Amino acid sequence: MGSMFRSEEMTLCQLFLQSEAAYTCVSELGELGLVQFRDLNPDVNAFQRKFVNEVRRCDEMERKLRFLEKEIKKDGIPMLDTGDNPDAPAPREMIDLEATFEKLENEMKEVNANSEALKRNFLELTELKHILRKTQTFFEEAELHHTQAMHDPSLTEESLGLLGEDIHRGQALKLGFVAGVILREKIPAFERMLWRGDQVNKSVFIIFFQGEQLKTRVKKICEGLVLGQTQDHRHRVLVAAARNIKVWFIKVRKIKAIYYSLNMFNLDVTQKCLIAECWCPVADLDRIQQALRRGNERSGSSVPSILNRMVTRQEPPTYNRTNKFTQVFQSIVDAYGVASYREVNPALYTIVTFPFLFAVMFGDFGHGFIMFLFGLFLVVREKQLQAKKIEDEIFGMFFGGRYIILMMGAFSMYTGLLYNDIYSKSISIFSSSWYPIDPNTNKTYSLSTLEANNQLQLHPIYSNQLGPYPFGLDPKRYFKKPLNIFCEFIPQVVFLASIFGYLVILVFVKWVKYDGSPESTRKAPNLLIGLINMFLFQGSKDQYMFTGQGHFQGFLIFLIVICVPWMWFVKPLLLRHWHRNGQQYQPVLLVEANGRALLEDQDEVIYHDDTPSHKHDDSDDEEEEFDFGEVFIHQSIHTIEYCLGCISHTASYLRLWALSLAHAQLSEVLWGMVMRMALTMNSQILGIIILPPIFAFWAGATVVVLILMEGLSAFLHALRLHWVEFQSKFYDGSGYKFQPFSFDNLGEYGIEDK
Amino acid sequence: MVLTIKEFSQIVADFTGKKMVSCPICGPKLSICCTLLSIWGIVMLSLMGVFFQIHSAALFEDIPFDEAEFHNSSMHFTDYVHKQYEKTALNCFIAAGIYLLFFFFSCTQQRMNAKASYEMS
Numbered sequence: 001m002g003s004m005f006r007s008e009e010m011t012l013c014q015l016f017l018q019s020e021a022a023y024t025c026v027s028e029l030g031e032l033g034l035v036q037f038r039d040l041n042p043d044v045n046a047f048q049r050k051f052v053n054e055v056r057r058c059d060e061m062e063r064k065l066r067f068l069e070k071e072i073k074k075d076g077i078p079m080l081d082t083g084d085n086p087d088a089p090a091p092r093e094m095i096d097l098e099a100t101f102e103k104l105e106n107e108m109k110e111v112n113a114n115s116e117a118l119k120r121n122f123l124e125l126t127e128l129k130h131i132l133r134k135t136q137t138f139f140e141e142a143e144l145h146h147t148q149a150m151h152d153p154s155l156t157e158e159s160l161g162l163l164g165e166d167i168h169r170g171q172a173l174k175l176g177f178v179a180g181v182i183l184r185e186k187i188p189a190f191e192r193m194l195w196r197g198d199q200v201n202k203s204v205f206i207i208f209f210q211g212e213q214l215k216t217r218v219k220k221i222c223e224g225l226v227l228g229q230t231q232d233h234r235h236r237v238l239v240a241a242a243r244n245i246k247v248w249f250i251k252v253r254k255i256k257a258i259y260y261s262l263n264m265f266n267l268d269v270t271q272k273c274l275i276a277e278c279w280c281p282v283a284d285l286d287r288i289q290q291a292l293r294r295g296n297e298r299s300g301s302s303v304p305s306i307l308n309r310m311v312t313r314q315e316p317p318t319y320n321r322t323n324k325f326t327q328v329f330q331s332i333v334d335a336y337g338v339a340s341y342r343e344v345n346p347a348l349y350t351i352v353t354f355p356f357l358f359a360v361m362f363g364d365f366g367h368g369f370i371m372f373l374f375g376l377f378l379v380v381r382e383k384q385l386q387a388k389k390i391e392d393e394i395f396g397m398f399f400g401g402r403y404i405i406l407m408m409g410a411f412s413m414y415t416g417l418l419y420n421d422i423y424s425k426s427i428s429i430f431s432s433s434w435y436p437i438d439p440n441t442n443k444t445y446s447l448s449t450l451e452a453n454n455q456l457q458l459h460p461i462y463s464n465q466l467g468p469y470p471f472g473l474d475p476k477r478y479f480k481k482p483l484n485i486f487c488e489f490i491p492q493v494v495f496l497a498s499i500f501g502y503l504v505i506l507v508f509v510k511w512v513k514y515d516g517s518p519e520s521t522r523k524a525p526n527l528l529i530g531l532i533n534m535f536l537f538q539g540s541k542d543q544y545m546f547t548g549q550g551h552f553q554g555f556l557i558f559l560i561v562i563c564v565p566w567m568w569f570v571k572p573l574l575l576r577h578w579h580r581n582g583q584q585y586q587p588v589l590l591v592e593a594n595g596r597a598l599l600e601d602q603d604e605v606i607y608h609d610d611t612p613s614h615k616h617d618d619s620d621d622e623e624e625e626f627d628f629g630e631v632f633i634h635q636s637i638h639t640i641e642y643c644l645g646c647i648s649h650t651a652s653y654l655r656l657w658a659l660s661l662a663h664a665q666l667s668e669v670l671w672g673m674v675m676r677m678a679l680t681m682n683s684q685i686l687g688i689i690i691l692p693p694i695f696a697f698w699a700g701a702t703v704v705v706l707i708l709m710e711g712l713s714a715f716l717h718a719l720r721l722h723w724v725e726f727q728s729k730f731y732d733g734s735g736y737k738f739q740p741f742s743f744d745n746l747g748e749y750g751i752e753d754k
Numbered sequence: 755m756v757l758t759i760k761e762f763s764q765i766v767a768d769f770t771g772k773k774m775v776s777c778p779i780c781g782p783k784l785s786i787c788c789t790l791l792s793i794w795g796i797v798m799l800s801l802m803g804v805f806f807q808i809h810s811a812a813l814f815e816d817i818p819f820d821e822a823e824f825h826n827s828s829m830h831f832t833d834y835v836h837k838q839y840e841k842t843a844l845n846c847f848i849a850a851g852i853y854l855l856f857f858f859f860s861c862t863q864q865r866m867n868a869k870a871s872y873e874m875s
Contacts (some may be wrong), residue, residue: 691849
């Protein structure tokens with residue numbers, strides 16, 4: 001049974017795997033993805049491990065596959081992705097795979113080298129062909145010029161062409177030429193050189209190719225057809241490879257991941273079996289056992305693998321089960337800090353509070369509706385979009401948050417209806433049945449009514465601060481540490497209850513005591529002023545709502561003042577006292593509680609400290625050295641932050657109000673500046689002409705500015721309110737994430753061991 | 755709706771005397787964008803037209819009000835305002851109609867693009 005409220009109960013387990021069954025067992029566990037192996041040889045570097053050879057072979061195979069993939073991509077051949085997930089192949093299959101890849105790679109390399117050489121040949125020949133063609137036209141032109149010049153002596157020097165002058169003098173001069181190709185950027189330098197050469201001796205060289213030679217060249221060009229054949233072959237090989245490459249990738253990465261995990265295991269003395277330690281959720285122990293049994297059957301080993309639970313003092317990893325809906329909310333919380341083990345998980349509340357706080361700042365039915373439609377599109381077309389594998393980063397972000405977008409859109413529609421804002425326009429769905437009578441004029445609602453009536457002035461701040469505070473303090477968090485209950489939890493609750501709890505009570509008292517009639521409305525006190533006066537000891541008699549309120553408030557102030565040093569000094573001083581007397585109080589409690597609990601539900605319990613093979617992590621288990629200065633400073637920071645936070649966080653929630661106003665104003669301004677311009681056109685024809693383009697502009701600005709930009713800003717503010725104002729009240733977030741060995745995230749393995 | 759699009763594209767094809775597949779004017783993304791915009795335009799402008807038609811008070815600021823014209827016309831204030839409301843409503847309805855045409859246009863563009871990409875692959 002998965003619960004979101006607290007993370008899964010985890011246990012450290014010891015696994016004994018027969019060496020012949022280890023591979024298949026780990027492969028089954030990888031498919032299951034519920035086990036996090038601990039590295040039992042952290043001191044051994046990567047090259048000294050047992051299966052380093054296999055890992056290296058996998059690396060080599062992966063390199064070859066990547067090479068093939070690159071070639072396939074270069075040729076633009078679509079890679080077949082059937083999406084099926086092959087099992088990790090048996091170890092002996094690895095040799096076959098290796099041979100296949102070797103063959104393919106060699107073939108590719110050969111083909112590449114061949115085609116490279118042929119291409120170079122082809123280029124050379126093409127160059128030659130062009131030279132021949134160019135020189136041919138050149139000579140033809142020269143001949144033409146020659147004849148022209150003969151007939152028309154009035155032509156100027158420049159128009160005579162390059163050879164003009166020489167040819168003009170007649171065929172008597174023996175001319176030679178050299179032709180060739182030259183890089184474009186070298187042309188000016190070449191020209192200059194030639195020109196200089198010209199200055200010295202005005203001779204040009206001509207080399208005539210013999211007809212024979214030209215013929216052979218042309219023949220060779222025909223051989224370029226071979227090139228086409230080579231390319232065909234290359235294409236065929238690549239198409240065949242493209243069909244399987246995804247599956248190969250998965251297979252190789254699975255093998256590599258398995259050996260990578262096997263490297264973390266210990267060999268026992270007899271070399272017959274491998275010992276592994278792993279974290280796994282208690283609720284899934286059965287499934288893990290089943291997977292081990294399957295693995296054993298597959299390997300044909302007769303000796304079963306053994307899974308033992310162990311007791312340890314180490315903090316287990318935090319594992320929150322998520323589904324596609326809760327995942328994004330969990331990741332919002334995890335981005336701030338992963339919950340400590342078995343701590344209250346704020347993600348559960350975030351599912352509702354996050355979209356709600358967002359919507360308070362984004363309250364507009366129209367904008368919310370567009371956002372809702374976008375989210376709905378992403379959710380409904382989920383499967384198709386996932387299959388498309390669009391690798392656009394921004395789209396990926398939106399797609400990952402599709403459920404949160406859907407929720408935010410829906411909540412914004414709700415708050416938009418409450419605010420009665422639809423693209424800054426209001427509608428009247430039902431008329432108000434609330435008509436306060438103005439006590440002065442005995443007429444209905446006017447502006448002065450609002451000023452006179454305290455009930456109508458009820459500030460949004462009252463309703464917001466109630467939410468997180470009282471429940472935010474999680475007593476269970478302190479369960480194993482009674483000191484923290486007396487020195488942190490109780491004073492914190494008393495502190496909050498004396499200020500805000502009291503204010504809540506006052507709100508209800510005010511509601512009950514004053515009935516809304518003009519008389520009582522005039523008499524009703526202002527609560528916020530009352531709260532401030534309570535701290536200043538300035539309350540006047542007529543502002544009190546019950547007898548003895550002044551004394552009661554004095555008592556509350558006394559409590560508040562007491563709570564501060566209580567929170568601040570008691571814990572560090574007590575800790576120091578205990579430390580001096582040499583009392584080990586906390587760890588003892590912890591182990592006893594844990595050990596007994598485990599003993600009850602399982603007979604086989606191995607005490608972690610007893611096993612000699614784990615000497616290395618003893619240092620992790622030991623309590624840290626006691627340092628009074630550090631503890632005291634830590635406690636001071638916490639206390640000051642807590643007390644100041646009560647004020648500053650209250651003020652911080654005002655951003656809800658400010659942003660909702662800003663959003664409403666901005667959409668109002670956009671409507672007033674853009675749409676109104678087109679609608680209030682005096683000339684009807686002009687109005688008709690400009691209305692469609694103006695609407696398009698307004699729609700574009702609405703999407704870009706009001707939905708995207710304002711949405712982003714409201715999102716960030718909601719994020720901040722959750723991280724700082726909400727979670728800082730109760731959330732420790734000092735755990736570490738459970739990262740099970742799973743074939744689902746194979747890509748990560750590739751990077752990890754680089 | 756599908757039928758009308760088909761008919762429309764047929765009419766366009768007859769009119770231009772060309773095959774539809776020949777050459778789309780907008781790209782695939784632009785045509786989708788235009789389709790969405792025109793759907794929004796049709797819905798919103800016709801709704802606004804309805805609200806202007808029923809003299810919705812929230813839209814009072816959005817009607818043209820020419821004081822000189824009002825004085826010259828010697829109409830009753832309410833009558834004048836109602837006349838302006840209806841004038842604006844008509845504008846909105848016409849704009850919605852324009853967007854309806856635009857919708858057909860962008861729809862055919864999109865279909866052309868879809869066809870083209872289908873033939874490509």
